[in-house]
Amino acid sequence: DADVTQTPRNRITKTGKRIMLECSQTKGHDRMYWYRQDPGLGLRLIYYSFDVKDINKGEISDGYSVSRQAQAKFSLSLESAIPNQTALYFCATSGSPQETQYFGPGTRLLVL
Amino acid sequence: AQKITQTQPGMFVQEKEAVTLDCTYDTSDPSYGLFWYKQPSSGEMIFLIYQGSYDQQNATEGRYSLNFQKARKSANLVISASQLGDSAMYFCAMRAGETGANNLFFGTGTRLTVIP
Secondary structure (H helix, E strand, O other): OOOEEEEOOEEEEOOOOOEEEEEEEOOOOOEEEEEEEOOOOOEEEEEEEEEOOEEEEOOOOOOEEEEEEEOOEEEEEEOOOOHHHOEEEEEEEEOOOOOOOEEOOOEEEEEO | OOEEEOOOOEEEEEOOOOEEEOOEEEOOOOOEEEEEEEEOOOOOOEEEEEEEOOOOOOOEEOOEEEEEEOOOOEEEEEEOOOOHHHOEEEEEEEEEOOOOOOOEEEOOOEEEEEEO
């Protein structure tokens, strides 16, 4: 089984709808991250969390919110989706500042 | 501010040959880490190799090696004996700072195509 899972893997939604992307991990890591990737670009950080009680904004947090329900679960919400939020979304985890980040398989989101 | 630059949008290599993918970085932090990730057409991000700023030797992982030149602020990925399965996007990333978020800053990537 994969260490970092994301659901759904693909999602099509309409402008103005609220959607949630979920991430679960079995690696026992404290740190979790949400990134987005736009075509032809690298990944950009949306939010990150050091533990259940710690949530921090990343480079591009506007229009997004997150929830850290447990050490193993970190959800990303788009309160009112817009077409320029169409992207590939990745969740990642790491065990400490020095450790490698391990990524989930990604969620492809299309906002019409 | 942290910055990663990958100047090669696309590269071609003959199967079984070696290829170097370029990456330069900019940071004022004395402690940082450099990573390479592979993204095949299926979309997942696969960790390849890591180099710490204080590491004395260049990192190696199987056919992957990282040519770390600290004074030039470069961290090039070398893939030896290229295989068809190496065709993918490759991203260089940097984590900067002793503590903190461990946020990664990514370059724009290089698309590698291995020619049979």
